Amino acid sequence: MSILVNKNTRLIVQGITGNEGLFHTQQMLAYGTTVVAGVTPGKGGEWVLNDKVPVFDSVRMAVQATEANATVIFVPARFAPDAMYEAADAGIPLIVCITEGIPVQDMMRVREYLDQKQVRLLGPNCPGLLTPGESKVGIIPGDIALPGNIGVVSRSGTLTYEVLYALKLVGLGATTCVGIGGDPINGTNFIDCLDMFEADPQTEKIVMIGEIGGTDEEKAAQFIASRLTKPVVSFIAGQTAPPGKRMGHAGAIIEGGSGTAADKIKALQDAGVQVAKHPEEIPSLLR
Amino acid sequence: MKLHEYQSKSIFAKYGIPIPKGRVATTATEARQIAEELGGRVVVKSQVLVGGRGKAGGIRLAKSPKEAEELATQILGMEIKGLPVRKVLIDEAANIEQEIYLGITNDRAARRPVIMASAAGGVEIEEVARTSPEKIIKVHIDPLLGLRDFQSRDIAAGIDLPRDNWKEFARISLGLWRAYSENDATLAEINPLVITKDKHLVAVDGKMLIDDNALFRHADLAEMRDLDEEAGAETEARKYGLSFIKLDGQIGCMVNGAGLAMTTMDIVKLFNGEPANFLDIGGGANADKVAAALRIILSDNNVKVILINIFGGITRCDEVAKGILVALEEVKPKIPMVVRLVGTNSEEGIQLLAKAKMITANTLADAAQKSVLAAQGS
Numbered sequence: 179m180s181i182l183v184n185k186n187t188r189l190i191v192q193g194i195t196g197n198e199g200l201f202h203t204q205q206m207l208a209y210g211t212t213v214v215a216g217v218t219p220g221k222g223g224e225w226v227l228n229d230k231v232p233v234f235d236s237v238r239m240a241v242q243a244t245e246a247n248a249t250v251i252f253v254p255a256r257f258a259p260d261a262m263y264e265a266a267d268a269g270i271p272l273i274v275c276i277t278e279g280i281p282v283q284d285m286m287r288v289r290e291y292l293d294q295k296q297v298r299l300l301g302p303n304c305p306g307l308l309t310p311g312e313s314k315v316g317i318i319p320g321d322i323a324l325p326g327n328i329g330v331v332s333r334s335g336t337l338t339y340e341v342l343y344a345l346k347l348v349g350l351g352a353t354t355c356v357g358i359g360g361d362p363i364n365g366t367n368f369i370d371c372l373d374m375f376e377a378d379p380q381t382e383k384i385v386m387i388g389e390i391g392g393t394d395e396e397k398a399a400q401f402i403a404s405r406l407t408k409p410v411v412s413f414i415a416g417q418t419a420p421p422g423k424r425m426g427h428a429g430a431i432i433e434g435g436s437g438t439a440a441d442k443i444k445a446l447q448d449a450g451v452q453v454a455k456h457p458e459e460i461p462s463l464l465r
Numbered sequence: 466m467k468l469h470e471y472q473s474k475s476i477f478a479k480y481g482i483p484i485p486k487g488r489v490a491t492t493a494t495e496a497r498q499i500a501e502e503l504g505g506r507v508v509v510k511s512q513v514l515v516g517g518r519g520k521a522g523g524i525r526l527a528k529s530p531k532e533a534e535e536l537a538t539q540i541l542g543m544e545i546k547g548l549p550v551r552k553v554l555i556d557e558a559a560n561i562e563q564e565i566y567l568g569i570t571n572d573r574a575a576r577r578p579v580i581m582a583s584a585a586g587g588v589e590i591e592e593v594a595r596t597s598p599e600k601i602i603k604v605h606i607d608p609l610l611g612l613r614d615f616q617s618r619d620i621a622a623g624i625d626l627p628r629d630n631w632k633e634f635a636r637i638s639l640g641l642w643r644a645y646s647e648n649d650a651t652l653a654e655i656n657p658l659v660i661t662k663d664k665h666l667v668a669v670d671g672k673m674l675i676d677d678n679a680l681f682r683h684a685d686l687a688e689m690r691d692l693d694e695e696a697g698a699e700t701e702a703r704k705y706g707l708s709f710i711k712l713d714g715q716i717g718c719m720v721n722g723a724g725l726a727m728t729t730m731d732i733v734k735l736f737n738g739e740p741a742n743f744l745d746i747g748g749g750a751n752a753d754k755v756a757a758a759l760r761i762i763l764s765d766n767n768v769k770v771i772l773i774n775i776f777g778g779i780t781r782c783d784e785v786a787k788g789i790l791v792a793l794e795e796v797k798p799k800i801p802m803v804v805r806l807v808g809t810n811s812e813e814g815i816q817l818l819a820k821a822k823m824i825t826a827n828t829l830a831d832a833a834q835k836s837v838l839a840a841q842g843s
Contacts, residue, residue, distance in 0.1 A: 256681055278748060281649050281679035282571055286608040289576050305778060317778045319808050334724020335748070336776040339808055340829060343776075360723060362573045389724050392573055416727040418734045419743070420712060456732045458830050 180309040180354040181329070181374040181381075182272065182300070183248065187313045190246040190270075191216045192261045193253035194226060194233060198276075202252065202317050203227060209320040211313045214244035237261075237268040248272040250306060250315050255279040258302060262288050266297045273365070274315050275301035285363035292365065299365025305335040305357035308342075318342070318355060326351020328464065329375035331368060332387035333360050333394075337415055340457045341387060348461045353381045360389065368398035376406055383409050383464055386451075390416035391437045399445035411463045412446050413454045414439045466675045467514045471554045472689050473671035476648060477655070480640035483667050487556030496537030499555040500530040506558035509536040511543065511550040514691065516589065521545045526558060551693060559667050564657035565624065566590050567638065569606075569645045578606040578645065580616070580638065584624040586657035612642035633666050648686060649679030698761050705757040707746055714739025715769040715840045717762035719755075721746050721780045729774050732829055738837035741768045750780050755788025756795065763798055770801050772836040774829065777808030786814035793821055801839040805832040 189206070193199040194216025204227055207213055215232050222235030234240040237249065249265045251258060251273065258277040265273045273292070280302050292299050300307060306316010310325040317335075323342040330345075330352050332338040338357050345351065356371050358364060368386060375381045384406075388395040395414065402410055417439040443453050452463045468476070474484045486503055489512065490496040500507045507530075511523030518524050523545050527533035533555060543550045564587035572579040583601045585593050593600055602623035604616050617635035626634055637658065645653040652674040659669045680687045692700055702709035708723065712730075716738050720726035723745045730740040742765065746758050762771055775785050786806065805826040806814040815825070824839065826832035 255678065279678045281676050282651060283578075283608070283646060283649055283676065283679070286571070286576055286578065290608050319778055322808060332724075334722060334728075336720075336722030336778060336780075336808075337724035337728050339776045339778055340725060340728070343807060344828075362571065363576050387724070389727060413728075415724045415731065417731045418740065419727055419730070420710065456735060456830060457728060458828055 180312060181371070181378050182298075182354060182356065183307055183309050183313045183315050185212075185312050187248050187315065188212050188214045188244065188246045189315055190214060190237065190240045190244070190249045191231075192237065192249055192251045192265065194218055194231065195221055195224075196252055199252035200226060203231065205317075205320070206314050207231075209314040211315065214246050215240040237264045237270065241268045241270065246270065248274065248315060251275040251277055251302075253277060255281075259284040259288050262299065263291060266292050266295045271297060273297060273299045274304070274306050275299065275365075276304065276306060276316055277301075278303040280361070282361070282363055285361065289363055289365065300356065301359040301361075301364060303361045304359030304364070305338060307354060307356045308352070309354045310352055316357070318357065322346060323355060324349070324351030326353065327380055327382040328352050329371070329378065329381040329384045330355040330387075331371040331375070331384070332357050333389050334387055334415060335360075337387055337457065341385060341413070341460055344458045344461055350461055350464060353378060362392065368394050369401045372398060372401055372406060372410075376408060381408065383411070385460060385464070386410055386412045387457075388412065388414045388442055390414070390419055390439050390442070393437065395442040396445040399442075399449040399451065402446075402451060403449035410451045411454060411460055412451050413457050413460060414442045414446075466677055466680065466686070466690055468673040468675065468686075468689055469512045469514065469552070469691065470510065470671055471512055471552075473653075473673040474668060476644050476673060477640065477668055477671050480644045482637050482640040482644070482655070483665070484671070485556040485559055485667060485669060487554055489552050489554050490537060491541075491552055493534045493537040493541060496553055496555050497530045497534035500527060500533035503555065503557050507533050508556045508558050509533055509540055510554040510556060511540050511545060512552040512554055513545050513548045513550055515546045515548055518545055523550065556669075559659050559669055560662040561659050562662050562664075563660040565626070565660065566593070566601075566656045567641065567658045568652065568654035568656065569641055569650075570652045570654075572605065575605055577608055580604050580606060580612060580620065580642070582620045582624050590656060606642070611646065612639060614639070627664075629664065630660065630666060637666055637668070644673070648673070648683060649676045650674060651676050698764060701757070702744070702761055705754050707744060707754060707758055707761070709761060710743040711765065712740055712742050713767070714741045715767055716836050717741045717765065717768040717771045719744050719746060719758050719762060719771065719773045721748070721750060721775050721785075725774065725776060729772065729829070729833070732833040733772070733836060736830075736833045736837045738833065738840055741765055746780070746785075748778070748780055750788070751784055752788035752791050755785050756792035759789065759792035759798075760796055763796055768800065770803060770836050770839045771798065772832060773802065773804045774832055775806050775808075775814075777806070777811055777814075781809050782806040782811040782814030783817060784810075786817035789818065790821065803832055803836045803839060805829070
């Protein structure tokens with residue numbers, strides 16, 4: 179078992195003919211992901227990667243031809259909002275957006291529209307997700323993770339790899355690893371993933387990687403205390419980050435003056451979560 | 466990106482928000498000329514990108530052009546929170562009856578913009594939020610609909626604005642919303658919005674923050690960036706798409722990914738070292754970017770060791786290794802370097818670096834400890 183993606187995931191890649199899109203499609207195919215099509219407007223009818231993957235002009239055409247049920251987006255930031263609207267409009271239930279640097283007001287509109295369409299979004303500015311041995315959607319290197327019984331959810335990209343790798347070195351593996359992305363406005367959040375891991379019979383323990391800014395970790399801590407039966411181990415990045423490199427006064431008011439690593443660690447510890455001092459300490463806390 | 470008060474107010478004016486007459490001066494003589502043109506009392510306002518200008522004596526009332534010149538001389542020689550004052554705004558003084566706060570920002574938790582107002586304007590709004598949060602009215606804005614007039618009326622009623630000013634207030638709120646949304650702001654703030662003695666509204670002070678990610682579609686705003694106001698290394702870093710913040714330690718860090726970069730700083734500190742910077746080379750970093758990153762780190766004379774921590778994903782370790790080799794040719798650093806490459810193409814990367822004399826590390830903790838040790842040794 180796993181969450182969000184598995185053997186039955188039929189993936190399309192938006193932006194498949196770009197550098198990143200093509201490289202990572204190749205990596206996903208090599209891992210065993212079922213990539214059924216790519217989309218690049220103006221290149222419909224072409225085939226890429228030794229004629230393994232057909233390219234379509236639009237998401238709608240790709241879905242009609244292939245019955246895709248998930249998409250991963252590699253298009254540049256200025257085109258990414260349109261790519262997400264297009265995927266939602268074509269009825270794809272899961273959108274994974276890797277693109278970083280999307281303007282925040284665009285993301286507020288995208289999220290509002292996707293919510294109305296009841297589409298699940300992962301990201302943007304995220305590494306995607308990996309169900310070891312079954313499916314990889316995004317850019318998480320496949321060979322750094324083993325299949326196992328730990329659910330991993332993280333706001334960071336490379337820090338997630340760090341944790342998967344540390345688990346692998348001691349023979350521990352993951353059911354699914356989800357990178358929710360570091361942007362202020364994103365789709366799937368910690369609570370969504372914790373909830374799915376709680377419901378997944380194969381997941382026995384959960385690792386949650388947070389960082390400074392926002393209050394998502396504090397909300398997750400409340401959720402853990404009230405709803406979760408499975409043990410959670412956490413790490414929060416940015417304990418030594420200098421303050422003041424964030425938004426102005428009004429932003430601080432909205433966030434209730436919170437967002438520091440110390441606040442998050444305390445909230446998690448109060449909820450019974452073991453918080454690691456550094457990522458390589460996580461495996462020992464899972465024993 | 467922060468905009469100066471005079472820049473923010475000129476944007477507000479384009480959207481129909483009334484602002485005082487005034488202009489920017491860089492010399493005291495110019496300040497006097499502007500004050501003469503305006504006639505009557507003027508306010509001399511330092512233009513620096515920090516808060517607390519008033520408290521620092523950077524905003525002063527002048528009763529005559531001569532006094533404006535004197536005050537401008539003083540203020541142009543000042544430093545406010547370490548930033549030298551290079552410009553002053555000379556504004557016609559308003560006849561103030563009451564001061565209101567009006568601002569729009571992103572509510573991250575609600576995933577919507579929020580418009581906020583308070584009858585207790587003119588003071589720092591976070592102070593109001595702390596001492597009497599009930600005095601702040603907040604209304605969320607549907608990002609697909611935008612601000613509606615009924616919402617402006619709700620706010621006006623909520624802060625007990627006289628009914629005679631409601632239409633004017635709705636016009637200003639809508640102008641502020643358009644300034645905010647059409648310029649991709651993350652904050653657009655009028656503080657204070659003044660009710661004058663003759664019962665009109667004027668935006669006496671203004672502030673805007675612009676989303677850096679949106680500057681690609683706002684060439685006019687990108688040009689407003691005040692390069693005098695930021696550290697040179699940070700400007701250089703931005704040019705190459707690097708995210709860099711200077712700190713005070715001895716261990717220069719080069720990492721891919723913001724979360725891992727913060728974690729690398731944290732773990733250096735955990736082993737009793739001090740990071741010299743935060744530096745994220747971003748996803749898909751190529752040789753040019755890596756070389757630029759190394760140059761920026763080495764421009765800081767406090768740096769005794771460089772710690773390179775790369776976990777390849779979208780970034781390929783062999784690309785990073787090539788960048789390191791290019792940079793070494795160019796800058797020839799005389800300080801020790803600790804390198805850790807893991808993930809996509811790490812084998813190739815490590816092979817490329819075998820010739821360069823570097824300390825290698827396998828784990829994050831190992832890399833941090835070796836860096837701290839090397840920093841102590843030098």
